[in-house]
Amino acid sequence: MHKDIKEIYFTAEEIDKKVTELAELMNEHYKDEEVLMVGILKGSLPFFIDLSRKVSFPVTFDFMCVSSYGVSAQSSGKLIISKDLSVSIENKNVLIVEDILDSGNTLYNLYNNLLTRNPKSIKLCCFMDKPSRRERDVKVDFSGFTIPDEFVVGYGLDYAEKYRQLPYVGVLKREIYENN
Numbered sequence: 230m231h232k233d234i235k236e237i238y239f240t241a242e243e244i245d246k247k248v249t250e251l252a253e254l255m256n257e258h259y260k261d262e263e264v265l266m267v268g269i270l271k272g273s274l275p276f277f278i279d280l281s282r283k284v285s286f287p288v289t290f291d292f293m294c295v296s297s298y299g300v301s302a303q304s305s306g307k308l309i310i311s312k313d314l315s316v317s318i319e320n321k322n323v324l325i326v327e328d329i330l331d332s333g334n335t336l337y338n339l340y341n342n343l344l345t346r347n348p349k350s351i352k353l354c355c356f357m358d359k360p361s362r363r364e365r366d367v368k369v370d371f372s373g374f375t376i377p378d379e380f381v382v383g384y385g386l387d388y389a390e391k392y393r394q395l396p397y398v399g400v401l402k403r404e405i406y407e408n409n
């Protein structure tokens with residue numbers, strides 16, 4: 230275990246099992262339809278890649294970098310698009326792949342933005358969900374783990390851009406926050 234991690238929330242094995250379950254639900258839903266998977270950078274990357282390798286319908290990839298967060302753990306509630314899609318989504322099945330749903334501000338604003346581009350469908354998939362933190366009504370179509378209001382890192386999730394590479398999800402030691 231990494232020296233800054235206090236406790237492991239989900240092991241690599243538990244994550245793999247959950248990703249398989251989500252992929253199976255998606256396979257049932259999409260069948261042979263073509264889907265544009267839209268990964269939200271950077272946090273969704275490990276999840277996006279693992280998920281894409283487990284689905285059986287035809288997919289294409291694109292990525293967006295959006296946030297409603299700065300480097301601090303404060304949500305501004307405003308959507309900032311620092312990298313937009315490189316393809317049109319008109320008449321396509323769009324599957325948004327996100328790491329974690331917290332206040333819901335990012336995905337609420339992103340969903341409404343993408344809706345104006347006339348996709349055939351938009352579905353939302355989140356690896357983790359903190360429902361107790363919700364400020365906006367966001368409907369998640371494929372939800373992985375529900376967690377309490379605790380700041381987690383690993384499997385794509387960061388604290389000050391670190392810990393994304395960890396193969397598990399864990400909680401940081403208190404002194405890591407306090408020293409910053």
Ligand code: IMP
Pocket residue numbers: 272297298304327328329330331332333334335336379380381382386387388
């Ligand atoms: P929302 O707009 O409040 O739903 O913010 C979602 C974004 O906040 C996620 O995509 C993450 O980048 C970040 N975030 C929220 N909770 C955590 C956490 O526990 N660890 C790391 N990042 C988080």
Ligand code: MG
Pocket residue numbers: 269270271272273328
């Ligand atoms: Mg993020």
